Amino acid sequence: MTKPPTRIQKRNRAAILSAGLDVFSQFGFRGSTLDQIADAAGLSKPNLLYYFPSKEAIHTVLLERLLETWLDPLKALDGKGDPVKEIMAYAQRKLALSRDYPRESRLFANEILQGAPRIEAILQTDLKALVDAKGAIIQGWSDAGRIARVDPHHLIFSIWAFTQHYADFDVQVRAVLGDKAPYDGAAVFLDMLYKKLLTP
């Protein structure tokens, strides 16, 4: 029998989560402070703690939401579709995720960099299971000669690495590219890279 959230609750909770995403994704959990988050959300610190019981709680909610969005594209990889098309679509979806949700990407990166203390268990169970399952599909395509012989795990790693690079290393990418837009060129390159790799 939980009460439905009021208008103000919705607004403030959303503001806090967005502010938390800003701050945590830049400084990591330990490097972020409640004052920073409260400021960014336009609230006082005690007021913030009226909506979330602790710093940890904000971080946890953000991580949980993140993991869903993050694993969705891979789940959508369909074993009954056309192999090359499926893998290319996955890679492009992942790249779009980096473009549209860079803060989420950096939050994830920060968590992993710090040794994934809060999600290591999920990585070893849910993520591993998902990757193994989709990896098996790719392995099947590979064995059947429908794509080139590749190690599915490293193929997936390479897609993760390349696409997330544009969000996580944004500053570096922009420093090197100057004022050129990163994502158009990245999409073209991504397309060529995997089309060539996967062609038997």
Place this chain on the structure above:
Amino acid sequence: MTKPPTRIQKRNRAAILSAGLDVFSQFGFRGSTLDQIADAAGLSKPNLLYYFPSKEAIHTVLLERLLETWLDPLKALDGKGDPVKEIMAYAQRKLALSRDYPRESRLFANEILQGAPRIEAILQTDLKALVDAKGAIIQGWSDAGRIARVDPHHLIFSIWAFTQHYADFDVQVRAVLGDKAPYDGAAVFLDMLYKKLLTP
């Protein structure tokens, strides 16, 4: 007329830098504490501050050392060598760097993730100049038809992304691979990926 460092100075400075690398690479600058570093180095906090004037100073020394090692492999890319061989060698050198110096890779990743406040200027000048120069070489090879048509910048990004992924996302890689060793498979995959991409 600076005096030569004593035996003890050498030992302790090295211990502090190694400890600082451990801690900073995991928690970032703001998330790391002098107590952590002092503990890891086996010294008391005041003792640590006898060798380095501040937390910032330790971090700065580490970043400076890092940047040298980090840009070296790209500098070695030789415009007079065989195009495919040169690029492949660069990629493999970079992968070896991730395998042998994962802490340095994570220190760099942390710095970039946090917006590169301490090295943004260097990225925009030194790094950009280096990448532009080597990019021009690759562009030349591409124009001459000696390798396939690729955007040199994104090619370099993809090499960075893929190789650093194994150091920076180590926890995730190991969670997914189970007990399989990451780097052997990565090297094989890397080889195939770029050989196929670069072949005209």
Place this chain on the structure above:
DNA sequence: TCGTGATTTGACCAACTGGTCAAACCAACG
């Protein structure tokens, strides 16, 4: 308009932070 529950705040706390300092300690060389 009033009452009630939701919301906000200022004052506060203990633990931790980066950093200082004088005093104690120790290594080594004459």
Place this chain on the structure above:
DNA sequence: CGTTGGTTTGACCAGTTGGTCAAATCACGA
């Protein structure tokens, strides 16, 4: 052995941290 300069430490400090609490304020339905 003594002394001199490098080394280590405990006590300390001011500012920051995550978090609490009672009191004040506000929104809104009756």
